[in-house]
Amino acid sequence: MELVKYDMARKAIIEASNVDEVKQIMDKSEAMRVYARQAKDFEMLNRASEIRIRAERRLGEMLKAQKEAGLMAKPSGSNQYEDRSQGDTDPLTLADMGISKSMSSRAQATASIPELEFETIVSEHHNSQKELTSNTVRKLAIASKCAEINEFSTALPEGKYQVIYADPPWRYEHVKTTSRAVENQYPTMELDDICDLPVSDLAADDSVLYLWATSPKLAESMRVIEDWGFIYRTCAIWDKKKIGMGYYFRQQHELLLVAAKGKLPTPSPSDRKPSVFSFKRGEHSAKPVEVIEMLNSMYPDRSKIELFCRNSQPGWNAWGNQSGL
Numbered sequence: 395m396e397l398v399k400y401d402m403a404r405k406a407i408i409e410a411s412n413v414d415e416v417k418q419i420m421d422k423s424e425a426m427r428v429y430a431r432q433a434k435d436f437e438m439l440n441r442a443s444e445i446r447i448r449a450e451r452r453l454g455e456m457l458k459a460q461k462e463a464g465l466m467a468k469p470s471g472s473n474q475y476e477d478r479s480q481g482d483t484d485p486l487t488l489a490d491m492g493i494s495k496s497m498s499s500r501a502q503a504t505a506s507i508p509e510l511e512f513e514t515i516v517s518e519h520h521n522s523q524k525e526l527t528s529n530t531v532r533k534l535a536i537a538s539k540c541a542e543i544n545e546f547s548t549a550l551p552e553g554k555y556q557v558i559y560a561d562p563p564w565r566y567e568h569v570k571t572t573s574r575a576v577e578n579q580y581p582t583m584e585l586d587d588i589c590d591l592p593v594s595d596l597a598a599d600d601s602v603l604y605l606w607a608t609s610p611k612l613a614e615s616m617r618v619i620e621d622w623g624f625i626y627r628t629c630a631i632w633d634k635k636k637i638g639m640g641y642y643f644r645q646q647h648e649l650l651l652v653a654a655k656g657k658l659p660t661p662s663p664s665d666r667k668p669s670v671f672s673f674k675r676g677e678h679s680a681k682p683v684e685v686i687e688m689l690n691s692m693y694p695d696r697s698k699i700e701l702f703c704r705n706s707q708p709g710w711n712a713w714g715n716q717s718g719l
Contacts, residue, residue, distance in 0.1 A: 403445045407452050413491050416456065420449040431525070443526045444516055447504065450528050451512065454505025457498055460486070504528050507535045550591065551713055554598040556658055557693045559710075560701040561606040561681055562588045562618065585614050594623035596699060600656035604689065606681060607649045615651055624653035630667070632682070634675035650685070661692040680704060 403419060410416045423446040430438035460466045466485050488498050507515075515534045519526045565582035597603070603624045607615035619626050630650045638645045660666075673682035686707050689698070699711040706712035 400441045400445065404448065407445070407448050410449075410452060413453065413456055413493070416449050416453045417492065420446055420453070423449060427525075436522075436525075439525055440520060440522065444519075447516070447526065447528045447531055450501045451504045451507075453493075453497075454501030454503070457493075458502055458505060500528060500532075503532055507531065511535055550593070550596060551699070551711060553596070553699075553711070554601075554697070555596050555699040555711070556598045556601045556696040557604070557689060557698040558593065558597060558601060558701065559604045559686070559689060559698065560593070562702055564588075564608065564611045564614070566610070585617070589618055589621040591622075591701075593701065597623060597655050598658075598697070600658040601654075602658050602693075603651075603653040603655070604685075605651045605653065607651055609645060609647075609649065612649065615649075619651065619653045622653075624655045627652045627654050628669075630669045630671065632685075633670060633672040635672055636675045638675075658696075665692045667692070683707070686710070 403423065406419055407416065410419065423442050427439060427442035427446060430436075430442050457466070464485065466487070488495060493501075504512075512531065512535070515531050516526070519530075563582045565584055593603075601624075603619065603622065605615060605619060616626060629652060632648045632650060634646055634648065636646065667688050671684070671688075673684050686700070690709065697711075698709065699713065700707070701713050703710075703712035703714035
């Protein structure tokens with residue numbers, strides 16, 4: 395009987411066409427989960443928990459689709475949504491849909507897990523005596539991505555490059571809440587592991603390194619530069635045009651450090667860009683594509699590689715757990 399209900403619930407999630415339907419499934423599965431826990435029925439508990447996680451994932455997919463379609467109101471500040479004029483076509487806020495920011499964040503994080511990886515994690519937990527939670531699913535997915543990074547760390551591409559552009563996944567030791575931890579957004583690496591990457595083998599005798607660093611990681615970045623075989627020269631500042639978190643200052647900028655190896659000629663005067671550039675911040679940790687375009691104009695005929703790449707660009711070799719390489 396429970397198996398029939400489980401199959402029906404999974405079908406209902408797939409066929410759900412709006413947020414309210416998904417929320418109803420989440421509420422029903424939560425009630426079943428509480429009952430199963432009290433009854434110490436681990437099979438029912440896992441099935442109820444799985445349905446809730448699947449519904450949460452479906453909710454995240456819907457929220458992401460609505461955001462991309464411009465059907466959700468964007469925040470005007472860190473805690474408030476924009477005021478909207480009356481009308482049926484006005485974008486909805488999370489409050490309109492009865493969804494908290496934390497629920498939205500969890501749902502979209504769960505939805506971001508690749509389908510095959512998600513299904514593998516859930517299926518491997520079926521016979522467990524421990525309750526499956528969405529937090530557990532996300533942590534297992536992050537662990538899997540970290541394993542991918544470790545694989546890549548032993549498989550850097552061959553060849554020599556004159557321009558190396560890198561955005562290391564820095565690990566942060568201090569965060570106020572686990573919901574805002576960097577690990578919830580993407581897998582990170584220990585400093586020693588970043589330093590141990592054989593990047594010096596990729597660098598031509600005369601080459602330049604452009605290395606992204608946040609303010610708290612500036613000192614660690616200098617160690618990376620040295621261990622990769624470069625000497626620090628200068629830096630530029632990216633104004634993200636949006637205020638973020640911070641313990642002393644609320645951060646609105648990121649540093650692009652420049653380091654040299656050998657005697658690669660600097661860009662011609664006409665190709666030297668201002669040291670402060672303003673581009674709107676995109677998704678978590680993503681860097682503006684305009685910087686790649688800047689480097690293309692500064693070094694039009696040089697061999698180039700992007701490390702920790704998300705999306706490979708024409709004319710660049712790429713390495714990273716999101717580049718498809």
